[in-house]
Amino acid sequence: MDSQFGLMNVWNQGDFVTKAVAVLLVGMSLASWIVIIVKALDVVRYKRLAKHSQDFWHSEDFATALNKLGKDDSNPFRALALEGREAAAHHRNTKAHLHDALDVSDWITRALRNGIDAFTARLQTGLAILASVGSTAPFIGLFGTVWGIYHALMSISSAGQATIDKVAGPIGEALIMTALGLAVAIPAVLGYNALVRGNKFVLTKLNAFAHDLHAYFVTGARVQSGSGDAIVVPLKKG
Helix, strand or coil: CCCCCHHHHHHHHCCHHHHHHHHHHHHHHHHHHHHHHHHHHHHHHHHHHHHHHHHHHCCCEHHHHHHHCCCCCCCHHHHHHHHHHHHHHHHHHCCHHHHHHCCHHHHHHHHHHHHHHHHHHHHCCCHHHHHHHHHHHHHHHHHHHHHHHHHHHHHHHHHCCCCHHHHHHHHHHHHHHHHHHHHHHHHHHHHHHHHHHHHHHHHHHHHHHHHHHHHHHHHCEEEECCCCCCEEEECECC
């Protein structure tokens, strides 16, 4: 029964520093789990949108293709298509000196790259929290253990009793802080790695979509790489 309430004993017997470390670790754990859950749901949604983005090219014109991407402004594929359309229209309607500075290919590439960079920044939001928790939580837990062992030894020394049964209990309870630090860090590290892989998959699909958009706005057709020569898939401009 004593081991069942070991963490409670650490809290009851600990001083301000021990309790502050415990509260900090619990807060870090809650923050990391919130990030993991929210970002994992985002990755799942973006993967589904990436799968449906292929329907964009099975359309007769650009307006119909855009409708297939839905009305959600947070859809990165829809946002990228709109960025490309606006960049192409802006280039056509600007003064002659802009054409001398950038051709249509460079102008659209710049617009699409800016859109991808903005989405990448949004996609990576929160990953710094997981990285920080994963790298610092074990050391914070170790600090709590060292502090708890120090105070346990001081208490034993002042009581004048140093038998194994008197030492094992307080020190064992102090070691719980190390276990708590690892329990906080391990999910954060695993979640970080899983989210990085998911983000990489989404960004790969988005870059491929941007490449097709660039070809469409510059040449009026989507260029696909097949087993032989490139396949040109026309799409009417909407």
